Amino acid sequence: MPTATEPLEVLDVLWESDPESGERLPVRKADALERLAASGQHKAVRLVERIPASADGTLDSVAVDEIFLAVHLELARLSEFVRVPQRMASSLRPVVDRLREESDGPVRVIDVGCGLGFDTRVMCSTGALGPGVEYVGLDFNALLIEAAKRLAHAESIPVRFVHGDALDPSLAIDDPDRTLMISSGVLHHIGRDDLPDFFARHGEIAVAGFAHFDPCPGFWTDAGAWMLHRTRMREPISRHDGALSMRRALRGEELLALARAGLADGYALECHDVATWYPQPDQIVRPIVGWRR
Amino acid sequence: MTSVIDIASWPLWDLDVGAWALLGALLVVVAQHGGTAGIHAAMGRDGLIDHRRSEWLGAVRGTVMLVALMGPVLVIWAVDAFSSAERLDVYLHANQALAAVYVPITVIAFTAFVLARVTPWQVRSNLNSVVLGTLELLRPWLAAAGMVAAAIVTRDATVAVIGALGVAAGLLVGPATRRRWYSRPVRLDDLGESPPSEP
Numbered sequence: 001m002p003t004a005t006e007p008l009e010v011l012d013v014l015w016e017s018d019p020e021s022g023e024r025l026p027v028r029k030a031d032a033l034e035r036l037a038a039s040g041q042h043k044a045v046r047l048v049e050r051i052p053a054s055a056d057g058t059l060d061s062v063a064v065d066e067i068f069l070a071v072h073l074e075l076a077r078l079s080e081f082v083r084v085p086q087r088m089a090s091s092l093r094p095v096v097d098r099l100r101e102e103s104d105g106p107v108r109v110i111d112v113g114c115g116l117g118f119d120t121r122v123m124c125s126t127g128a129l130g131p132g133v134e135y136v137g138l139d140f141n142a143l144l145i146e147a148a149k150r151l152a153h154a155e156s157i158p159v160r161f162v163h164g165d166a167l168d169p170s171l172a173i174d175d176p177d178r179t180l181m182i183s184s185g186v187l188h189h190i191g192r193d194d195l196p197d198f199f200a201r202h203g204e205i206a207v208a209g210f211a212h213f214d215p216c217p218g219f220w221t222d223a224g225a226w227m228l229h230r231t232r233m234r235e236p237i238s239r240h241d242g243a244l245s246m247r248r249a250l251r252g253e254e255l256l257a258l259a260r261a262g263l264a265d266g267y268a269l270e271c272h273d274v275a276t277w278y279p280q281p282d283q284i285v286r287p288i289v290g291w292r293r
Numbered sequence: 294m295t296s297v298i299d300i301a302s303w304p305l306w307d308l309d310v311g312a313w314a315l316l317g318a319l320l321v322v323v324a325q326h327g328g329t330a331g332i333h334a335a336m337g338r339d340g341l342i343d344h345r346r347s348e349w350l351g352a353v354r355g356t357v358m359l360v361a362l363m364g365p366v367l368v369i370w371a372v373d374a375f376s377s378a379e380r381l382d383v384y385l386h387a388n389q390a391l392a393a394v395y396v397p398i399t400v401i402a403f404t405a406f407v408l409a410r411v412t413p414w415q416v417r418s419n420l421n422s423v424v425l426g427t428l429e430l431l432r433p434w435l436a437a438a439g440m441v442a443a444a445i446v447t448r449d450a451t452v453a454v455i456g457a458l459g460v461a462a463g464l465l466v467g468p469a470t471r472r473r474w475y476s477r478p479v480r481l482d483d484l485g486e487s488p489p490s491e492p
Contacts, residue, residue, distance in 0.1 A: 066478035070337075073479060077337035081421050086414035116340055125342055147484050151340045154485035224422060231429040233337070234471070281422035282415040 006191060007248065008036060009241040010044050011071060014051075014064050017140050022164050024142060026058040047237055065143050067237055072144060074233045075242075076118035079184075081232060082284050084213075085119045088184060089128035091287050092211055095180060096129045098291075099208055108179045110172050111137040112212070113186035117148035117161055125157045135159040136172045167201040181210040184285060188214055188248040192258065195250075199262030199290070208292055209267075213285040215249040218276035221284065222246050255288045267292055304378040308385075315388050322395045323363065323463070324356060325403075330467035331355015333429075334475050340484055351470070358470045362462040370455050387443035387452050394439040402428050436460045 013032040016025040029048070036044045051067070052060040079085065092109070099107045109129065111120045114137030122128070124135045137159055139145050145163040152159045164171045173179050181202060190198050202210050215221050222243075229242040250258075252271040259269050271288035274280050308316075335351025336344075374384040405424040409417040428435070440460045444453035 066480065069479050069481070069484075073340050074337040076340055080342075081426075083414045083418040083421070087418070090414075118340070118342075122342055143481070146487065147340065147481060149488055150481065150485040153488035155341055155343065157342070224426075227426055227430050228422060231426055279423060280419075282418035284418075284422075 007039055007041060007244055008044070009189070009244050009248075010036070010047050010237045011068065011241055012189065013048065014059060014067065015141060022140055022142070024061075026061075027064070028057050029053040029059050030057060032059065044240060047240060067235070068141065068143055069147060070235045071238045071241065072116045072147070074235055074238045076116050078228060078232050078242075079118055080122075082228070082281055084184060084285060085122035085126075085128070087282060087285060088119055088182065088211075088213055088287075089123050089126075091213075091289070092123075092129055092180070092182065095209055095211055095289065095291075096133060099178060099180060100130075100132070102208075103177065105175070105178055106132045106134050108134045108136060108172070108174070110179060110181050111135070112167070112181055112183040113189070114139050114148060114161065114183075115141070115144050116151060117159055119184050120159050121148075121152055121155070121157045124159050125155065137161045138164060138172060140165065167198070167205065173205060173207065176206045177208050179205075179207045181207050182212065184213045185215070185245065187212050187255065187288070188245055188250065191248075192250070192254075195255070195258040196262035199259040201262075202290065203263045203266045206292060209290055211287040211289045213287045214255070215246050215284060216274050216276075216286045217246065217249045217251055218273075220276060220279040221249070224279060224281055224284065252286070252288070259288060259290065263290065265293065303375045304381045305375060307378070308381075312385055312388075315385075315392055318392055318396055319388055322399050323359065325399060326463055327356040327359025327466055328352035329355070331358065331470050334467050334470035338475060338479050338483075354474050355466055355470050358473065359463070359466045362465055362469060363459060366455060366459045366462050369458070373451055373455065383447050383449050383452060387447050387449075387456070390442040390446040391439045391456075394435065394442050398428065398435055433464055436463055 013035045014027060016027050017023060018025055029051070032048050033045055036048060052063050054060060096107050096109070107129075109120070109123075111117065114120060117137040120135045120137050124133075135158075137145070137148055138161075139148075140163070142163045145161045148159075148161040152161065160172075162171050167181075187195065187198075215225070225246040226243055229239045233239050233242060252273040256269055256271050259267075259271075263269070267290035269288065269290050272286065274283040274286055329352075331351040331354045332348045333351075334355060335347050339347045341347075370384070374381050402425060405420045409420040409425070412420070437460055440453070440456035443456050447453075
């Protein structure tokens with residue numbers, strides 16, 4: 001989680017889960033407001049003030065559910081507009097091909113913090129990574145996982161969605177040698193302080209590789225994000241969090257340093273920032289890729 | 294001065310092909326705006342990969358809303374424009390100014406839209422963001438620019454007022470469509486049935 005002085009996205013303060021069981025915990029409105037006020041985010045405070053609370057001071061869970069669904073549905077649509085799943089597939093394809101060459105059997109792609117699972121559903125339904133690929137989406141948010149299951153079911157897309165800790169090996173990892181961990185827009189949520197541990201978990205599980213996509217910070221990313229969130233998103237929280245998430249994103253060098261801090265020499269790492277002097281919407285997210293040595 | 298009730302006396306029937314074509318082009322631009330506004334109002338609510346159905350429904354609803362909002366403006370326009378050949382001539386000049394602003398923009402948007410669907414994903418991503426996204430952001434200003442151009446060309450206060458009403462009505466189509474059909478928050482049950490539990 002980000003430290004108190006780092007800017008927070010509104011959604012970060014609206015949902016809490018028990019770290020052990022993953023069970024949803026009630027969130028006190030006053031606590032949510034205090035966390036945002038502590039980081040000087042007055043606009044975000046105003047957004048949370050509008051959310052109804054129960055008599056005991058906890059945020060109304062139905063209202064919070066509606067916000068989470070609305071924001072993630074808009075995010076999925078934005079992802080489609082900018083072609084994020086295709087961007088991810090273009091980077092993942094060579095990684096999956098390499099896994100195929102190393103041994104026989106299906107390759108499992110696990111989307112960490114998948115939300116509504118839009119990216120994995122697109123990659124699965126279009127066969128973007130070729131045959132013999134199993135897709136699993138994991139998220140700590142039970143609401144989003146249930147929504148992802150329903151959406152996959154509605155379009156008969158064979159992605160498995162699981163509620164729980166994405167890096168818990170018992171949930172989705174059968175064969176680490178054939179497993180690729182991926183994510184999109186998750187790294188900046190984890191934050192600098194916790195990223196070394198996040199990467200270290202990959203080493204402990206000994207997955208064959210990972211490719212975590214996050215926005216590449218820069219002027220055009222900020223400007224593009226602002227424009228796209230103004231024109232394609234209506235939820236005020238979507239606009240707030242979308243613009244902020246771009247500013248929280250880390251440069252490639254910093255990501256590599258944090259990954260090395262967690263993995264030492266266990267994995268070969270790559271992360272290439274895109275050129276920032278002209279707009280490249282098709283490169284709005286770029287991966288940090290790791291290969292087990 | 295002709296009677297508005299007497300349709301046969303409207304100077305409209307004396308228009309040449311060019312003027313009709315211009316009027317038709319502007320109507321296409323306006324209708325396209327209604328459909329697009331409706332699609333925008335509907336988007337980001339179904340979560341599906343294939344949402345052509347909800348987009349079609351959004352387009353129809355946006356067009357209906359456009360007719361509802363711009364209908365009264367059209368009636369006011371017709372009463373003034375068809376009152377005499379001179380008044381109609383003023384509006385024909387206004388149409389030329391509107392078309393000079395709106396048609397090129399619509400052609401650019403339409404070309405980008407079509408190209409985005411037949412080119413590789415990288416091109417589509419860039420066209421969507423850089424061209425369509427920018428035009429969407431500028432939509433209110435472009436709409437106002439057309440009206441201002443028409444007012445300047447005609448130097449006619451009535452044209453300016455009716456133009457301003459038309460632009461305002463047009464810009465309200467998206468928000469009104471959302472308010473009428475898409476204001477209810479999405480809930481889990483709107484996203485389909487829960488699949489049977491895995492064994």
